[in-house]
Amino acid sequence: MEVALTEPVLVLNRLWQAVNVIAAKRAFSLLASGHASVVYEENEDFQIFDMMDWVDFSQCNQPVSDMEIVRTVRYSVRVPKIILLSIFDKVPKKELKLTRKNVFERDKYQCQYCGKRLASEELNLDHVIPRHYGGKTTWENIVCSCVKCNSRKANRLPHEASMHLTRKPSKPQWRPVISIAARGRKHDEWKHFIDVAYWNVELES
Numbered sequence: 001m002e003v004a005l006t007e008p009v010l011v012l013n014r015l016w017q018a019v020n021v022i023a024a025k026r027a028f029s030l031l032a033s034g035h036a037s038v039v040y041e042e043n044e045d046f047q048i049f050d051m052m053d054w055v056d057f058s059q060c061n062q063p064v065s066d067m068e069i070v071r072t073v074r075y076s077v078r079v080p081k082i083i084l085l086s087i088f089d090k091v092p093k094k095e096l097k098l099t100r101k102n103v104f105e106r107d108k109y110q111c112q113y114c115g116k117r118l119a120s121e122e123l124n125l126d127h128v129i130p131r132h133y134g135g136k137t138t139w140e141n142i143v144c145s146c147v148k149c150n151s152r153k154a155n156r157l158p159h160e161a162s163m164h165l166t167r168k169p170s171k172p173q174w175r176p177v178i179s180i181a182a183r184g185r186k187h188d189e190w191k192h193f194i195d196v197a198y199w200n201v202e203l204e205s
Helices: 024-032 051-060 100-106 147-153 188-192
Strands: 008-012 018-023 036-042 045-049 069-071 076-078 082-085 123-127 142-146
Touching: 008 024, 018 024, 024 036, 024 051, 024 082, 045 051, 051 076, 100 123, 100 142, 123 147, 142 147
Parallel strands: 008 082
Antiparallel strands: 008 018, 036 045, 036 082, 069 076, 123 142
16 A cells, blocks of 8 residues: 555646646545545546545446555545646746756757767757856856867857857746656556646756
């Protein structure tokens, strides 16, 4: 049961927008308090259950895996995959941190001068306007660069090194959608609410 309570559960706000991923233990707490309902999908048909209805549903629809069930003294309850908040209808506001990995993700691990796509260990960060020219460490002035291009440009402006950016750097838009690739395992049922190509939660640096 303890392992099942760590299973990931997608949280939707009242407008059915994905806003978080939490552990099943926290999801059950929200269900028990009446602050959320279970969203169950079958053949692209969505049903909503409150806590007691979900308990009843679980008795007649046992899952295949033990990882999908929590056993209490009286009942065996399915671990929900998705819950819907009953009140919260806002989208979390959060700044995406300027980290090495986030810049690599924004630039798709591609040198912004020569266009080569490389592994992270073969890439550097470059200040488009060098710091000794007053260039700051901002989303608009930092780009992904291969070691060769980084060495060639050195502490010069791009035009001084006869180099050109493939695209103008900008701050990526943060979206309240969970980066499943970064956060671990996902459920197929989440695909209706999550586009993994979106920028989302902050990545570990």
